[in-house]
Amino acid sequence: MHSVTLLTSPERPRLEAALVDSLRNAWGGGDAIWLSPDEAATFDMKRMPGNRWDVWAECQGMGVDLVIVPAEGRRKKMLLADMDSTMIRQECIDELADEAGVGARVKDITARAMNGELDFEGALRERVGLLEGLDEAVITRVLEQRITYMPGGRTLVATMKANGAYAALVSGGFTAFTTSVANALGFDENRANSLIVADGKLTGKVGDPILGKQAKVDALEDITARLGLGVADVIAVGDGANDLGMLSRAGMGVALHAKPAVAAECDMRVNHGDLTALLYVQGYARESFVLD
Numbered sequence: 001m002h003s004v005t006l007l008t009s010p011e012r013p014r015l016e017a018a019l020v021d022s023l024r025n026a027w028g029g030g031d032a033i034w035l036s037p038d039e040a041a042t043f044d045m046k047r048m049p050g051n052r053w054d055v056w057a058e059c060q061g062m063g064v065d066l067v068i069v070p071a072e073g074r075r076k077k078m079l080l081a082d083m084d085s086t087m088i089r090q091e092c093i094d095e096l097a098d099e100a101g102v103g104a105r106v107k108d109i110t111a112r113a114m115n116g117e118l119d120f121e122g123a124l125r126e127r128v129g130l131l132e133g134l135d136e137a138v139i140t141r142v143l144e145q146r147i148t149y150m151p152g153g154r155t156l157v158a159t160m161k162a163n164g165a166y167a168a169l170v171s172g173g174f175t176a177f178t179t180s181v182a183n184a185l186g187f188d189e190n191r192a193n194s195l196i197v198a199d200g201k202l203t204g205k206v207g208d209p210i211l212g213k214q215a216k217v218d219a220l221e222d223i224t225a226r227l228g229l230g231v232a233d234v235i236a237v238g239d240g241a242n243d244l245g246m247l248s249r250a251g252m253g254v255a256l257h258a259k260p261a262v263a264a265e266c267d268m269r270v271n272h273g274d275l276t277a278l279l280y281v282q283g284y285a286r287e288s289f290v291l292d
Contacts, residue, residue: 001044001045001046001070001071001072002044002045002046002047002048002068002069002070002071003042003043003044003068003069003070003071003074003281003283004023004024004027004029004042004043004044004045004066004067004068005035005040005041005042005065005066005067005068005069005280005281006019006020006023006040006041006042006059006064006065006066007035007039007040007041007064007065007067007270007272007273007277007280007281008038008039008040008063008064008065008272008273009063009272009273009274010036010039010151010152010273010274010276011151012063013036013037013038013039014038014063015038015039015040015041015064017032017041019059019062019064020032020041020043023055024043024045026049027045027049028045028046028047029043029044029045030043030044030045031043033285035280035283035284035285035286036280036285036286039286040273040277040280040286042280042283044071048068052066052068056269060271060272063272064272065269065270065271065272065273065277067254067268067269067270067277067281068267069252069268069281073232073233073251074281074282074283075163075282075283075284076160076165076233076234076235076251076252076282077164077165077166077227077229077233077234078165078166078167078168078223078224078227078229078233078234078235079156079157079160079165079166079167079168079234079235079236079237079278080168080170080216080219080220080223080234080235080236080237080246080250081167081168081169081170081187081236081237081238082170082171082172082216082237082238082239082240082243083169083170083171083173083177083178083181083192084171084172084173084240085114085239085240085257086150086237086238086239086243086256087149087150087153087169087181087185087275088147088148088149088150088181089147089148089149089150090146090147090148091107091110091114091173092142092147092173092174092177093106093110093124093127093128093131093173093174094106094107094110095142095146095147096131096134096138096139096142097127097130097131098146099134099138099141099142100130100131100133100134100138102130102131105130106127106130109123109126109127110123110127113240113241113242114239114240114241114242114259114262115240115241115259115260115261115262116241116244116259116261116262117261120172120210120212120213120241120242121210121212124172124193124206124210124212125206125210128195128202128204128205128206129204129205130204131195131202131204132201132202132203132204133201133202133204134201134202135200135201135202136197136200136201136202137200139176139177139195143177143180147177147181149181149184149185150274150275151274151275151276152273152274152275152276152277153185153275154184154185154186155275155276155279155289155290155291156275156276156278156279157185157186157187158186158290158291159279159284159288159289159290160279161186161188161290162290166188166223166227166229167186167187167188168187168188168189168190168191168219168223169181169182169185169187169189169190169191169192170190170191170192170211170215170216170219170220170246171190171191171192171193171211172192172193172210172211172212172215172216172240172242173192173193174192174193174194174195174206175190175192175193175194175195176195177192178190178191178192189223191211191215191219192211193206193207193210193211194206194207195207212242213241213242213243213244213245214245216238216242216243216245216246217245217246217249219246220234220236220246220249220250221249230251231249231250231251232251233251234250234251234252235250235251235252235253235254235278235281235282236249236250236252236253236254237253237254237256237275237278238254238255238256238258238262239255239256239257239258239259239262240258240259240262241259241261241262243255243262244262244265244266247262247266248265248266252268252281252282253266253267253268254266254268254269254270254277254278254281255268255269255270256270256275256277256278257270257271268281276289
């Protein structure tokens with residue numbers, strides 16, 4: 001049995017009942033349940049349809065995300081989330097680079113690395129090297145003035161935790177940012193890379209070992225083992241190439257507004273909804289959300 005979720009942007013809710021009913025009838029689905037009026041609906045069906053991706057493409061053209069997940073174990077016990085361009089709107093290293101006057105160069109490297117065109121570890125070391133000499137105090141200024149949160153993030157974390165789930169933030173970015181973001185959003189723990197500082201300035205070095213693609217998979221397996229959970233109990237979310245390992249390993253791996261090369265490798269893609277989409281695909285109704 002599979003559960004189908006159709007959802008759209010909460011800022012412009014325009015999910016039509018006719019679309020939901022047409023798809024439910026075509027796929028032999030059960031009764032539709034509206035999780036949020038005009039925004040999200042779900043129904044169960046017995047078999048995965050052969051025309052899934054053709055229908056997905058048509059829905060995308062209407063501003064609608066279509067996500068199909070196994071009905072069994074749909075509600076997850078752990079959230080594992082990327083930070084940059086996932087829980088926050090920015091890439092922290094790009095914001096630091098702007099302050100250092102090397103923004104354009106670093107943003108180009110970041111974009112290529114996140115799309116899988118460059119080795120993550122090498123790209124990270126190169127970018128951090130360009131920050132050498134930047135005052136450590138700039139980190140606080142960037143956090144206060146440049147970092148904004150992705151819509152729905154606090155609600156996602158609060159709702160899952162209210163239902164007994166554990167929340168971990170795992171980033172290829174830096175602990176100087178993940179600590180603050182994790183505290184603000186309510187995560188139980190966070191893991192990231194460390195920027196090395198000497199005499200109040202960034203040295204242009206990053207601590208070893210580098211937390212990249214494999215480290216996110218390791219975090220998934222380490223944390224679930226510690227909590228007595230299985231990887232099937234996890235919903236993971238990310239947008240970049242270094243997230244692909246954890247997205248493919250988790251019970252649900254959601255590519256959120258992901259880079260093209262990343263989305264192409266993921267079965268669960270959210271391009272129109274915000275982070276509350278992760279609650280809808282688990283079957284949560286908006287009325288049960290824990291709002292910030």
